[in-house]
Amino acid sequence: MRIVAGAIPTGRDFYEGRRALVDHLKDCLQGSDVLMLGPRRTGKTSVIKEYLATEEAASEEFRYVFIDLESTKNLYEFYLRIIKEILSASNKWAGLVRFSVDGMKTLSNKLGEIFDNGIEIKDYLGGVSGTALRIKFPKFEPEKVEALSKELQRLLANIDRQLVIVLDEFPEMIWKLGLDSEDPKEQQLEQRKQQTELLLAGLRTVRQEGAAKNHRVIVAGSVNLDNTLIHLQLGNLLNDIKRITVPYLTTDQSVELMSLLGSGQGFTYSSENLMRDFVRRQFGRCTPFYIQIYAEALLQMKLAGQVAGAFTEDDLKKAYRAVLDNARGPRYLLDRIKKYYSKEEQTQVHLILGSLAKQQFKQTGRLCDNDCEKILTSVDSSIVRHQVVELLAKMRSDDLIQHSNDGSCFEFESQLLCNFWHYQLVAAEFLV
Amino acid sequence: MTPVMIQNTAAYLSLQYSGKQSGLPPPFILKGPEGTGKSWVVTKLQKAVESNRASGIVAVRVPMQLNPEGLVHNIQQYISFCKFQYLKRSTEISNMASDLKVVLLIENIDRLFNLGGRDRGFVLPTRAKGAGAAKFAQVQHASEFRSFLIENNRHIGLIATAGEDTSFMEDPDQPFFQFFNVLELRHLSEPEATLYFKDKLGDDHLQVSLVEFLSNFTSSWITNLTDGKISYLNLLAATVNEIAEEEGANSLKLEKLIETLLDLYFYKVVPNLELQIERLSYQEKHALDRIALLPDHFFSKDVEDISSNVSLVMGSLRSKGIIEQAVETGAVRYKMRSTCLKAYLRFQKMAPVTQVMNPTGQMTYVGS
Numbered sequence: 001m002r003i004v005a006g007a008i009p010t011g012r013d014f015y016e017g018r019r020a021l022v023d024h025l026k027d028c029l030q031g032s033d034v035l036m037l038g039p040r041r042t043g044k045t046s047v048i049k050e051y052l053a054t055e056e057a058a059s060e061e062f063r064y065v066f067i068d069l070e071s072t073k074n075l076y077e078f079y080l081r082i083i084k085e086i087l088s089a090s091n092k093w094a095g096l097v098r099f100s101v102d103g104m105k106t107l108s109n110k111l112g113e114i115f116d117n118g119i120e121i122k123d124y125l126g127g128v129s130g131t132a133l134r135i136k137f138p139k140f141e142p143e144k145v146e147a148l149s150k151e152l153q154r155l156l157a158n159i160d161r162q163l164v165i166v167l168d169e170f171p172e173m174i175w176k177l178g179l180d181s182e183d184p185k186e187q188q189l190e191q192r193k194q195q196t197e198l199l200l201a202g203l204r205t206v207r208q209e210g211a212a213k214n215h216r217v218i219v220a221g222s223v224n225l226d227n228t229l230i231h232l233q234l235g236n237l238l239n240d241i242k243r244i245t246v247p248y249l250t251t252d253q254s255v256e257l258m259s260l261l262g263s264g265q266g267f268t269y270s271s272e273n274l275m276r277d278f279v280r281r282q283f284g285r286c287t288p289f290y291i292q293i294y295a296e297a298l299l300q301m302k303l304a305g306q307v308a309g310a311f312t313e314d315d316l317k318k319a320y321r322a323v324l325d326n327a328r329g330p331r332y333l334l335d336r337i338k339k340y341y342s343k344e345e346q347t348q349v350h351l352i353l354g355s356l357a358k359q360q361f362k363q364t365g366r367l368c369d370n371d372c373e374k375i376l377t378s379v380d381s382s383i384v385r386h387q388v389v390e391l392l393a394k395m396r397s398d399d400l401i402q403h404s405n406d407g408s409c410f411e412f413e414s415q416l417l418c419n420f421w422h423y424q425l426v427a428a429e430f431l432v
Numbered sequence: 433m434t435p436v437m438i439q440n441t442a443a444y445l446s447l448q449y450s451g452k453q454s455g456l457p458p459p460f461i462l463k464g465p466e467g468t469g470k471s472w473v474v475t476k477l478q479k480a481v482e483s484n485r486a487s488g489i490v491a492v493r494v495p496m497q498l499n500p501e502g503l504v505h506n507i508q509q510y511i512s513f514c515k516f517q518y519l520k521r522s523t524e525i526s527n528m529a530s531d532l533k534v535v536l537l538i539e540n541i542d543r544l545f546n547l548g549g550r551d552r553g554f555v556l557p558t559r560a561k562g563a564g565a566a567k568f569a570q571v572q573h574a575s576e577f578r579s580f581l582i583e584n585n586r587h588i589g590l591i592a593t594a595g596e597d598t599s600f601m602e603d604p605d606q607p608f609f610q611f612f613n614v615l616e617l618r619h620l621s622e623p624e625a626t627l628y629f630k631d632k633l634g635d636d637h638l639q640v641s642l643v644e645f646l647s648n649f650t651s652s653w654i655t656n657l658t659d660g661k662i663s664y665l666n667l668l669a670a671t672v673n674e675i676a677e678e679e680g681a682n683s684l685k686l687e688k689l690i691e692t693l694l695d696l697y698f699y700k701v702v703p704n705l706e707l708q709i710e711r712l713s714y715q716e717k718h719a720l721d722r723i724a725l726l727p728d729h730f731f732s733k734d735v736e737d738i739s740s741n742v743s744l745v746m747g748s749l750r751s752k753g754i755i756e757q758a759v760e761t762g763a764v765r766y767k768m769r770s771t772c773l774k775a776y777l778r779f780q781k782m783a784p785v786t787q788v789m790n791p792t793g794q795m796t797y798v799g800s
Contacts (some may be wrong), residue, residue, distance in 0.1 A: 005612075008582065013458075299444075299615075
């Protein structure tokens with residue numbers, strides 16, 4: 001197994017501990033479309049890609065398109081990309097789309113008409129997968145978007161086999177809607193709401209029409225999708241789609257993943273169980289990404305000639321420290337707080353995180369809503385309850401903290417994060 | 433003898449692309465300051481891939497004169513061209529372009545995607561106005577490239593290099609956040625640099641004498657002159673070999689040889705230094721000129737030391753911020769090396785020195 005610290009582990013790099021999720025995804029798709037949610041870096045795309053690869057290997061009849069919506073900035077592009085990827089797939093799988101040459105021309109002409117006969121449409125449709133769109137988009141008009149949606153429905157109606165359409169980084173696209181206009185910020189926000197509503201309604205139509213042909217749609221994104229839609233007052237427009245949540249790795253899974261990554265690199269340790277005990281204690285439950293960058297830090301030490309033979313406990317500690325100091329590691333949360341919280345909120349957030357880290361690090365107690373209120377009011381007596389509740393909700397939606405299993409208190413998602421915040425805000429210690 | 437870290441890194445990456453493993457490896461970034469051997473590793477990998485035709489992987493070294501706008505389109509064209517070249521040379525008729533996998537080799541990818549800064553990244557014109565719109569466009573291009581890589585990850589891999597500033601992959605709001613595997617290269621330590629340098633020189637009597645003389649002079653001369661950068665070590669070694677060949681072992685005194693060596697070495701290194709100095713403001717350049725006249729600070733690496741003495745010269749503590757910035761660019765120590773080391777040598781070894789003003793109005797030292 002190779003270290004994949006960032007990209008999408010699939011095939012031989014896919015962690016088999018997640019196989020059950022792949023099977024669950026397959027089962028859910030038998031009966032419905034799927035909305036796949038999970039915090040950042042928990043492996044949503046990896047699970048989806050592994051599902052697609054497994055099904056493609058198992059059946060010659062399996063057809064799919066995978067669209068990463070990260071770069072999609074408006075609804076025109078959204079529909080055009082799906083249409084384009086389906087046409088590209090029909091190059092790969094001949095006969096996928098039951099279109100004659102005239103049918104293709106008609107589609108191309110109709111799309112061209114929507115965009116005032118721009119020639120680039122034909123080039124774009126005929127290009128290879130991933131070709132960037134170069135046309136100049138007109139101002140947003142709901143009628144044009146609806147016309148595009150109709151063309152997509154017509155295209156899907158001409159596909160007789162089951163097609164799986166994956167729309168990854170869906171929430172990322174929603175955040176960009178409305179931003180490419182030159183209008184003032186308030187109007188951009190209003191446009192985002194309008195366009196998101198149109199998007200979800202159009203997606204629902206496509207899904208319903210597609211269901212008649214047994215097509216399936218997988219929409220993937222972070223848990224912030226729910227908060228985003230609630231914020232836009234559109235929370236009910238995705239409630240008819242089956243949800244799968246991709247969880248963090250359990251402690252045992254973290255240990256197992258690290259063990260597999262280490263074996264793949266030929267790592268050895270100065271004593272049996274050294275690595276297992278260390279990962280169990282210092283990572284606990286966490287995202288696969290942090291295990292991957294930890295393995296990468298150990299690899300870096302090997303390549304630099306700092307470790308000739310087996311890793312000692314000191315080496316494991318050094319690598320752990322490197323993860324905490326790494327800008328790709330939990331350090332990015334510091335920047336996030338600086339960017340998205342006011343100065344006042346930053347102080348409050350640090351107080352809460354510091355207190356929680358102190359308690360969770362030493363396992364001396366728990367932190368609940370009331371405790372947070374006491375901490376904040378002891379510094380600023382003007383703070384009221386609802387401000388505390390709002391702040392805690394914001395921190396949870398940013399994955400800074402989460403509710404404990406029984407829902408009564410707060411905790412960090414992983415021991416790694418607890419250690420990080422302890423190191424940053426409380427004391428120089430970072431190892432329990 | 434190639435330094436261990438660089439050798440290991442090249443070997444590791446070559447193994448990833450040896451074709452013995454199924455599927456392409458994840459995208460890698462080689463990160464490190466300039467002169468740490470990143471290009472060398474990329475070239476090694478390219479040769480390893482090209483010599484292993486059985487793997488069906490085509491190495492595509494993307495030209496550096498790229499613009500983020502149209503990047504995906506340009507890269508696709510270049511991939512098609514390289515595949516065509518590969519198939520032309522292939523003896524196996526059964527190979528088809530669609531079967532081939534690709535590893536993209538892109539150097540200095542940070543220059544394409546780092547946002548902001550006078551000298552960093554590209555500021556693209558867009559129909560909306562202002563620096564914010566330009567940055568939005570730049571992030572868009574990064575998004576497109578990322579989407580392209582993800583959608584084609586089964587047949588397109590990527591090895592990129594970047595300098596020390598990799599903010600484009602450390603900012604969570606940017607598309608390449610947490611996208612790459614990162615391997616870091618660093619400058620060589622004094623012992624590593626000395627070993628590497630001596631290995632480059634061989635056993636010639638003159639070279640050994642030069643190295644020993646400079647080692648007696650100061651223990652960290654090699655780091656002071658080259659910063660442990662492999663490219664500079666190569667230049668220094670080439671300079672020594674050049675002098676040995678031209679001047680011969682006995683015709684010049686060692687002090688004179690040192691002076692010739694430094695002149696020639698800095699002549700080679702100057703284009704790099706000029707670029708760094710060019711980026712400084714007028715005030716910074718002026719401060720540099722002043723610092724260059726204080727030979728005792730050649731071996732001082734502390735900003736405090738340098739800046740406190742500069743303030744004596746300039747009569748003000750306002751210069752401290754400027755000096756700190758100039759030191760960070762490395763330009764100070766380089767310029768100091770050029771002028772000050774020569775002056776220092778004169779102080780230590782040769783006849784008394786006189787300070788004179790040259791025709792451009794700068795103070796300089798001349799031997800009597």
